[in-house]
Amino acid sequence: MATRARQAAGKASEIPSACISRISRRTFSFSFDPCTESRVLVLYTGGTIGMVRNDNGALAPTANALVHSLRRYPDLHDESYAQAKFKSDATDAPLALPHIEGKRRVIYSILEYDPLLDSSNMTMEDWSKMAEDIKRFYTLFDGFVVLHGTDTLAFSASALSFMLENLSKPVIITGSQIPMVDARSDGKSNFLSALVLAGNCEIPEVTVFFGDVLLRGNRTVKASVGSLRAFASPNCRPLATVGVKIEVDFKIIIRPARIDSFSVHSTLNRNVGLLRLFPGITTQMVRAFLQPPLEGAVLQSFGAGNVPSNREDLLSEFKAATSRGVVLVNCTQCQQGLVMNVYETGKALTEVGVTNGSDMTPEAALTKLAYVLSKSEWDIGTKRQMMQSCLRGELTVPKANNYNGNHIKRSFDSWEEDEIDTELMAARLCAAVASKDVARVEELLESGAEINSATPGDRRTALHVANTEGDAGIVRHLLLAGASPDVLDRHGRSPLMDAVAFDHHETIAVMRSFGASLQSGHYGTEICEAAARGDVVRLKSYKLAGADLSQTDPSGRTPLHLAALFARLQCVSLLLEAKVSHDPMDALGDTPSDLAARRNYGAVLTMIEGAE
Numbered sequence: 001m002a003t004r005a006r007q008a009a010g011k012a013s014e015i016p017s018a019c020i021s022r023i024s025r026r027t028f029s030f031s032f033d034p035c036t037e038s039r040v041l042v043l044y045t046g047g048t049i050g051m052v053r054n055d056n057g058a059l060a061p062t063a064n065a066l067v068h069s070l071r072r073y074p075d076l077h078d079e080s081y082a083q084a085k086f087k088s089d090a091t092d093a094p095l096a097l098p099h100i101e102g103k104r105r106v107i108y109s110i111l112e113y114d115p116l117l118d119s120s121n122m123t124m125e126d127w128s129k130m131a132e133d134i135k136r137f138y139t140l141f142d143g144f145v146v147l148h149g150t151d152t153l154a155f156s157a158s159a160l161s162f163m164l165e166n167l168s169k170p171v172i173i174t175g176s177q178i179p180m181v182d183a184r185s186d187g188k189s190n191f192l193s194a195l196v197l198a199g200n201c202e203i204p205e206v207t208v209f210f211g212d213v214l215l216r217g218n219r220t221v222k223a224s225v226g227s228l229r230a231f232a233s234p235n236c237r238p239l240a241t242v243g244v245k246i247e248v249d250f251k252i253i254i255r256p257a258r259i260d261s262f263s264v265h266s267t268l269n270r271n272v273g274l275l276r277l278f279p280g281i282t283t284q285m286v287r288a289f290l291q292p293p294l295e296g297a298v299l300q301s302f303g304a305g306n307v308p309s310n311r312e313d314l315l316s317e318f319k320a321a322t323s324r325g326v327v328l329v330n331c332t333q334c335q336q337g338l339v340m341n342v343y344e345t346g347k348a349l350t351e352v353g354v355t356n357g358s359d360m361t362p363e364a365a366l367t368k369l370a371y372v373l374s375k376s377e378w379d380i381g382t383k384r385q386m387m388q389s390c391l392r393g394e395l396t397v398p399k400a401n402n403y404n405g406n407h408i409k410r411s412f413d414s415w416e417e418d419e420i421d422t423e424l425m426a427a428r429l430c431a432a433v434a435s436k437d438v439a440r441v442e443e444l445l446e447s448g449a450e451i452n453s454a455t456p457g458d459r460r461t462a463l464h465v466a467n468t469e470g471d472a473g474i475v476r477h478l479l480l481a482g483a484s485p486d487v488l489d490r491h492g493r494s495p496l497m498d499a500v501a502f503d504h505h506e507t508i509a510v511m512r513s514f515g516a517s518l519q520s521g522h523y524g525t526e527i528c529e530a531a532a533r534g535d536v537v538r539l540k541s542y543k544l545a546g547a548d549l550s551q552t553d554p555s556g557r558t559p560l561h562l563a564a565l566f567a568r569l570q571c572v573s574l575l576l577e578a579k580v581s582h583d584p585m586d587a588l589g590d591t592p593s594d595l596a597a598r599r600n601y602g603a604v605l606t607m608i609e610g611a612e
């Protein structure tokens with residue numbers, strides 16, 4: 001889709017001059033080569049990045065200051081390239097980034113907002129304006145960068161992620177902690193990286209670039225007032241990291257999952273709110289908050305989604321609100337983790353009709369409510385369903401609850417992804433071990449495979465498989481690489497038990513040398529069965545594995561009982577050599593000699609007597 005857009009943008013195109021910034025009041029019409037160049041529109045809304053100190057010494061946005069200064073920064077503008085290309089030294093000509101090896105050169109124009117805002121002064125109307133501007137210029141650019149103040153940036157990023165429907169181009173929001181005019185400003189590098197990413201990486205999402213990471217916009221929170229890494233994404237790993245190389249984590253990028261064109265939903269419902277609960281919050285406060293015109297609210301609960309379940313007064317206020325159609329969404333006050341229905345105090349909210357907000361940030365939950373509640377085509381049930389569904393990667397969908405509606409349907413939570421990753425890696429590692437491919441095992445471990453990761457379902461590790469296969473070399477290799485010898489699979493079996501079950505004596509010896517041992521109580525029946533069928537090799541396996549050869553089966557019989565009962569002479573001999581007790585009693589009070597005597601097995605009796 002982005003390629004199609006690039007081709008369309010490749011034709012000389014006109015941008016109404018009046019819409020471009022004061023200094024770029026110029027017709028944006030020039031031919032360009034989509035293979036070597038890309039075009040990015042910058043919406044400059046305000047924020048510290050373009051601020052200068054006013055007469056009172058306070059930082060405030062100043063019209064034109066930023067755009068004028070940009071031409072002076074060689075990192076952000078290649079004047080000779082621009083002159084040759086645009087055949088103009090006019091100050092309103094588009095800007096051009098310098099050549100960057102392996103990347104398309106970014107040609108960009110700036111649409112400066114009037115007035116420029118400290119983001120603390122922004123409202124929902126400003127989000128709508130940004131969305132409408134992106135729509136207006138959507139076909140003319142390959143990507144969009146929004147320069148924005150950091151204070152409410154996470155709200156704007158979340159709101160835009162919902163308002164821009166079926167987005168097929170990057171929209172990257174950035175800003176700075178220090179004004180661009182300051183020599184130490186983080187603005188230049190943030191802006192430069194955002195431009196490069198917007199013009200080169202096909203990440204069709206609303207994202208935030210700050211410091212060295214590209215974060216999913218609706219997973220982002222402002223985490224620091226002073227750090228240059230001002231934003232965090234506690235529940236979703238970065239979509240890209242900018243270091244020596246730009247590394248994009250393509251696995252987690254959301255792409256439109258249906259054939260539909262880009263559209264903007266710019267009307268939002270303003271009757272939404274955030275209520276952070278605290279111990280002892282009064283009923284009156286909650287009741288006042290929930291009064292009309294409120295139509296939706298995010299309840300910021302404790303821990304894993306808990307509220308005081310012993311506060312009938314509060315719960316009945318919530319119930320009254322949900323019964324009259326208010327959409328209440330339960331989100332945790334914790335930065336990391338999600339709402340889970342594990343405590344009685346958490347279930348209380350579900351029972352009064354509150355919707356589970358999973359791990360949405362407060363910013364994402366609030367702006368999503370404003371978006372969802374403004375969808376007149378959805379009834380109240382659909383709206384509640386949407387609030388707990390993943391529309392733009394903003395939340396982790398509990399597996400049984402994956403909404404199958406018209407929107408993007410994948411769940412993109414970092415934890416879930418990590419789980420899938422780990423399981424995939426475990427499966428690969430196990431496959432490599434099963435085919436005894438040491439080089440592949442090595443390669444997987446080097447590429448970061450977690451050595452103790454377990455396969456889905458049976459929860460088997462690479463060491464389980466290696467012990468089953470009986471490759472002592474690989475077993476040693478895995479153990480030396482940190483494999484845990486005592487990890488149990490879903491059936492409670494350790495790797496050593498697998499080696500015993502297949503009589504891999506060499507492997508057993510390796511496992512023993514690394515301290516592996518059998519858990520007593522886990523193998524009584526198996527070892528007795530081995531003695532009953534005369535399986536001396538298996539008994540040897542148990543012996544090598546350090547087993548207690550006197551473990552009993554449910555009838556209290558030891559292997560020696562069974563070996564005597566069935567006259568398994570080799571087994572009797574092995575057990576006696578191992579110095580097992582020769583006269584233990586089973587549940588009926590019989591010793592091994594009693595059983596042998598009852599069946600007239602003289603040879604067995606002689607062996608046992610000889611050992612006494």
Ligand SMILES: NC(=O)C[C@H](N)C(=O)O
Pocket residue numbers: 046047048049117118119120148149150151152175176177178
């Ligand atoms: N760093 C910043 O941009 C903070 C500023 N107050 C703003 O949000 O506009």
